[in-house]
Amino acid sequence: MSTIKIKGATLFTMVEGEAPYEGDLLIKDSRIAGVGPSIAEEAKEIVDGRGMIAMPGLVNAHQHSPMSLLRAFSDDLKLLDWLERKMLPAEGRMTPEDIYWGAKLAIAEMIKSGTTAFADMYIHMNEIAEAVKETGIRASLTRGVIGLEDDGGRRMAEAADLIDRWHGQADGRITTMVGPHAPYTCPPHFMKEALTLAADKRVPVHTHLAETVEEIAKIREKYNCTPTEYLADTGILSHSHVLLAHAVHLTTEDVKLLCGIKGGVAHNPVSNLKLSCGIAPVVELLEQRICVGLGTDGAGSVTTLDMFEEIKAAAWLQKLRAGSPAAFTAGEALAMATIGGSGLLALREEIGTLETGKKADIILIDLRKPHLQPVHSMESLLAYSVNGADVDTTIVDGRILMRGRRLLTMDEEELLRQASVRVKRITEGV
Numbered sequence: 525m526s527t528i529k530i531k532g533a534t535l536f537t538m539v540e541g542e543a544p545y546e547g548d549l550l551i552k553d554s555r556i557a558g559v560g561p562s563i564a565e566e567a568k569e570i571v572d573g574r575g576m577i578a579m580p581g582l583v584n585a586h587q588h589s590p591m592s593l594l595r596a597f598s599d600d601l602k603l604l605d606w607l608e609r610k611m612l613p614a615e616g617r618m619t620p621e622d623i624y625w626g627a628k629l630a631i632a633e634m635i636k637s638g639t640t641a642f643a644d645m646y647i648h649m650n651e652i653a654e655a656v657k658e659t660g661i662r663a664s665l666t667r668g669v670i671g672l673e674d675d676g677g678r679r680m681a682e683a684a685d686l687i688d689r690w691h692g693q694a695d696g697r698i699t700t701m702v703g704p705h706a707p708y709t710c711p712p713h714f715m716k717e718a719l720t721l722a723a724d725k726r727v728p729v730h731t732h733l734a735e736t737v738e739e740i741a742k743i744r745e746k747y748n749c750t751p752t753e754y755l756a757d758t759g760i761l762s763h764s765h766v767l768l769a770h771a772v773h774l775t776t777e778d779v780k781l782l783c784g785i786k787g788g789v790a791h792n793p794v795s796n797l798k799l800s801c802g803i804a805p806v807v808e809l810l811e812q813r814i815c816v817g818l819g820t821d822g823a824g825s826v827t828t829l830d831m832f833e834e835i836k837a838a839a840w841l842q843k844l845r846a847g848s849p850a851a852f853t854a855g856e857a858l859a860m861a862t863i864g865g866s867g868l869l870a871l872r873e874e875i876g877t878l879e880t881g882k883k884a885d886i887i888l889i890d891l892r893k894p895h896l897q898p899v900h901s902m903e904s905l906l907a908y909s910v911n912g913a914d915v916d917t918t919i920v921d922g923r924i925l926m927r928g929r930r931l932l933t934m935d936e937e938e939l940l941r942q943a944s945v946r947v948k949r950i951t952e953g954v
């Protein structure tokens with residue numbers, strides 16, 4: 525049995541009502557075996573937690589990981605222009621090997637900035653699954669399917685194959701979903717086909733929703749309803765679990781339609797800011813007890829996968845939107861990045877807090893830095909001052925993936941070399 529003890533850290537458990545305290549955390553195999561002020565039981569491996577915060581790993585609830593290869597390639601365009609003129613043509617040139625290295629580049633960035641689980645939607649998913657398996661991170665994988673082209677059927681078959689091959693693999697670190705891309709790329713019959721597949725395979729649906737005003741206009745023109753009403757009409761919102769990325773433009777009626785859904789909304793504040801999409805009504809969603817997690821979206825739009833940037837942006841945008849600094853707190857933003865994300869990945873019982881019995885997905889943040897002292901409020905410090913580079917150690921499923929900022933499951937030099945040799949072919953002339 526593998527055992528690890530984190531000694532003398534400040535434990536920020538994210539358990540409701542529990543204040544941070546100094547203590548130890550014991551890991552046995554993949555799970556947390558004890559958390560408390562002092563644990564007597566010894567372990568094979570000791571991690572010195574003094575001067576560090578131990579907290580649950582962050583959950584990136586919406587991503588397109590291989591888009592790391594398209595980071596800073598195309599900026600300052602409207603979403604649909606950016607997607608149709610730049611991203612889709614470049615993605616059309618990506619080989620399965622490109623996808624594998626792009627996913628690995630994203631995973632390295634995520635582990636180095638404190639993300640321990642992510643929800644991904646992309647193409648060539650077998651390669652992404654291999655990257656997840658090798659690197660030790662946790663992921664919910666979705667083959668994104670667009671229903672506008674002739675080969676929608678082949679894509680749906682790939683979506684089914686991903687589930688059959690990978691659901692529950694890599695010691696259970698990999699789960700899967702079905703991914704009809706968005707209301708504007710999936711006509712009703714195709715949405716229903718995706719829903720049938722998800723129901724047959726008993727997996728969640730992961731889709732984009734109401735990201736831009738252009739999408740609202742398109743769906744109104746085509747179907748005379750809002751994108752949220754469209755998803756309700758096709759039955760998607762009644763599915764056993766739905767992960768809705770963005771949900772920026774919602775009417776009061778739309779929010780009512782989302783009440784009671786199983787799953788929830790992945791809020792992507794930095795991507796929404798950068799593409800000037802708008803500000804999602806997060807406070808209203810939370811008031812209706814709708815689960816909200818945080819995502820980055822792909823590096824092709826957002827540029828960085830550092831979830832601490834999303835935490836800051838989420839808090840600041842909701843304060844601005846409400847015209848009140850009290851409208852949304854640091855603690856609420858941190859909860860979205862951990863507990864909220866765990867709910868969206870359908871892993872609420874397994875990750876998101878530091879509690880005995882849960883999976884050991886833990887990060888250590890080194891506080892011994894000028895921008896992290898003094899410590900008046902741990903929550904404010906974590907939400908407003910910490911950045912991804914402050915993460916010292918990342919543990920997933922009881923395995924240390926980064927220690928002292930050194931990646932232990934990846935050759936970082938080879939990774940950077942592979943990324944740089946691929947991008948010219950993918951992007952030249954696009």
Ligand SMILES: CSC[C@H]1O[C@@H](n2cnc3c(O)ncnc32)[C@H](O)[C@@H]1O
Pocket residue numbers: 588603607611612615645646647667668669670705706732735795821822825
């Ligand atoms: C078919 S796989 C997923 C597909 O989604 C594209 N994508 C990336 N970012 C966004 C976004 O913000 N809205 C909609 N679609 C997006 C990505 O380029 C892939 O083609």
Ligand SMILES: [Zn+2]
Pocket residue numbers: 586587588732769821822
């Ligand atoms: Zn997206």
